[in-house]
Amino acid sequence: MQDIELVPIRLRLSNAYLLLSGEAAVLVDTGSPGEETALEDALLARNLSISDLRLIVHTHGHSDHVGSTAALVKQYRCTTALHSADVEMVQKGKNAPLQPTRLMGKLLIPFVDKPFSPFTPDVKLEGLQSLEEFGMPVRLMHLPGHTAGSMAFLLPGGKAIVGDVLMGGFMGGNFLPHLPDYHYYADDLQAVHRSLKALLDAGVHTWYPGHGGPVTTKSVLKRFSKVIA
Numbered sequence: 001m002q003d004i005e006l007v008p009i010r011l012r013l014s015n016a017y018l019l020l021s022g023e024a025a026v027l028v029d030t031g032s033p034g035e036e037t038a039l040e041d042a043l044l045a046r047n048l049s050i051s052d053l054r055l056i057v058h059t060h061g062h063s064d065h066v067g068s069t070a071a072l073v074k075q076y077r078c079t080t081a082l083h084s085a086d087v088e089m090v091q092k093g094k095n096a097p098l099q100p101t102r103l104m105g106k107l108l109i110p111f112v113d114k115p116f117s118p119f120t121p122d123v124k125l126e127g128l129q130s131l132e133e134f135g136m137p138v139r140l141m142h143l144p145g146h147t148a149g150s151m152a153f154l155l156p157g158g159k160a161i162v163g164d165v166l167m168g169g170f171m172g173g174n175f176l177p178h179l180p181d182y183h184y185y186a187d188d189l190q191a192v193h194r195s196l197k198a199l200l201d202a203g204v205h206t207w208y209p210g211h212g213g214p215v216t217t218k219s220v221l222k223r224f225s226k227v228i229a
Contacts, residue, residue: 009042024135033067054134059163060150061086063116070117081123083149093118105184145192158205173212180215193227
């Protein structure tokens with residue numbers, strides 16, 4: 001089995017992840033607008049450049065996960081990928097209306113609902129079963145609920161990058177990051193519950209969310225037992 005190294009990159013509001021396997025490097029998410037330098041520095045720490053990436057792939061199309069993509073594409077001509085259900089958002093450079101799951105989410109909207117430079121992804125993820133063609137033995141899973149085009153990336157051995165199907169902790173994961181909870185926003189909570197169940201059924205044991213984390217399956221089962229039984 002081909003080994004994959006998963007490198008978390010903590011950004012201002014969210015996490016990006018660098019996946020390394022042999023000579024292949026793939027970046028998952030690009031954070032908020034203006035975080036290109038932080039991403040460049042994270043790759044430089046591994047003796048890599050953004051130009052070494054085979055792909056920039058996105059968990060979904062919100063501004064805190066795709067915000068620096070257009071700038072990286074402009075400078076490095078990176079290949080990008082996203083599920084087609086979220087393409088309209090990134091082409092407009094504007095989040096679809098955020099649907100709060102609780103009061104805190106409503107209060108945070110003015111601070112997190114920011115525009116970003118638009119782009120059009122090169123690859124539509126629903127046409128792929130894995131990232132094998134980019135040198136990465138990572139399976140794809142569609143996880144609608146937070147957004148219609150949310151995705152997870154399943155690594156061999158039970159680790160998964162799960163985007164915003166849940167979050168770790170509070171205030172973007174700055175407090176109690178290993179405690180799973182609902183994200184502040186979800187287009188469809190029932191779909192979120194189905195997506196959580198799908199990840200459990202897939203055998204995921206360590207969840208790497210877009211905010212906070214990682215969290216364990218044991219903690220996910222404890223928090224969401226009533227809705228994923």
